[in-house]
Amino acid sequence: MLKFFYNAAPNPMKIALLLEEIGLPYEPIPVDTRKGEQFEAGFLAVNPNAKVPVIVDGATTVFDSNAILLYLADREKAFVPQDLTSAERGQMLSWLMFIATGIGPFSGQSVHFRHVAPEPKEYALNRYDYEAHRHWKIIESHLSQHHYFLGDSYSIVDMAFWGWARLLPYVLGGADTVWVQYPQVKRLLDEISARPAAQKAEALKTRHQFKTELDAEARKFMFPANERLKSA
Numbered sequence: 370m371l372k373f374f375y376n377a378a379p380n381p382m383k384i385a386l387l388l389e390e391i392g393l394p395y396e397p398i399p400v401d402t403r404k405g406e407q408f409e410a411g412f413l414a415v416n417p418n419a420k421v422p423v424i425v426d427g428a429t430t431v432f433d434s435n436a437i438l439l440y441l442a443d444r445e446k447a448f449v450p451q452d453l454t455s456a457e458r459g460q461m462l463s464w465l466m467f468i469a470t471g472i473g474p475f476s477g478q479s480v481h482f483r484h485v486a487p488e489p490k491e492y493a494l495n496r497y498d499y500e501a502h503r504h505w506k507i508i509e510s511h512l513s514q515h516h517y518f519l520g521d522s523y524s525i526v527d528m529a530f531w532g533w534a535r536l537l538p539y540v541l542g543g544a545d546t547v548w549v550q551y552p553q554v555k556r557l558l559d560e561i562s563a564r565p566a567a568q569k570a571e572a573l574k575t576r577h578q579f580k581t582e583l584d585a586e587a588r589k590f591m592f593p594a595n596e597r598l599k600s601a
């Protein structure tokens with residue numbers, strides 16, 4: 370059976386959603402990143418980058434969430450345009466990589482500097498908040514003209530979007546104002562969240578217990594760069 374290494378963070382949740390949409394049997398394997406399980410030898414053997422998600426499908430291992438989405442959608446011929454040179458496939462690749470290389474990293478850094486980094490952080494927070502908004506505004510504008518990312522068909526791009534959109538108030542701050550600024554993001558988020566597959570994906574994390582405290586041990590595993598500051 371397909372193995373799915375995960376935790377409840379945005380990138381693994383994209384994969385949980387696709388697996389549930391496809392109805393593919395899978396074995397969820399929790400990786401508690403606050404306990405450092407991403408650095409255990411067995412896990413590094415499937416992802417040298419020490420991050421979730423990863424899938425192991427027989428002899429094939431795939432890490433990085435958007436690569437996994439594309440692999441599974443191509444394998445199942447579902448939720449992805451099939452014609453490799455079609456305009457839809459071009460749009461799918463563009464938006465999928467935009468989410469992988471723009472939305473994910475800038476949203477992640479916005480979270481870090483807004484909620485975790487020590488002061489002084491004004492410069493860094495301003496930079497990442499600005500870039501996160503800039504990327505989300507591009508999506509807001511696109512969704513004002515298209516029901517889904519690819520127009521009329523729900524695809525893996527919408528699933529990649531959903532992983533991060535669920536956390537937008539936390540990413541950008543200001544829960545009261547974010548949904549006023551991003552009504553199209555909210556529209557698509559709500560539609561996807563109401564799907565049975567999304568509800569099953571959200572319920573997955575209740576099957577395993579993950580450490581919730583961001584204590585000194587968790588910080589050491591999550592933010593290893595800080596160790597260099599201690600010895601500087």
Ligand SMILES: N[C@@H](CCC(=O)N[C@@H](CS)C(=O)NCC(=O)O)C(=O)O
Pocket residue numbers: 378379380381402407419420421422432433434435469473590591
């Ligand atoms: N580019 C990777 C990023 C994966 C990633 O950052 N995963 C986070 C959870 S969303 C993680 O494993 N963090 C643990 C750590 O950084 O130690 C992807 O899209 O899968």
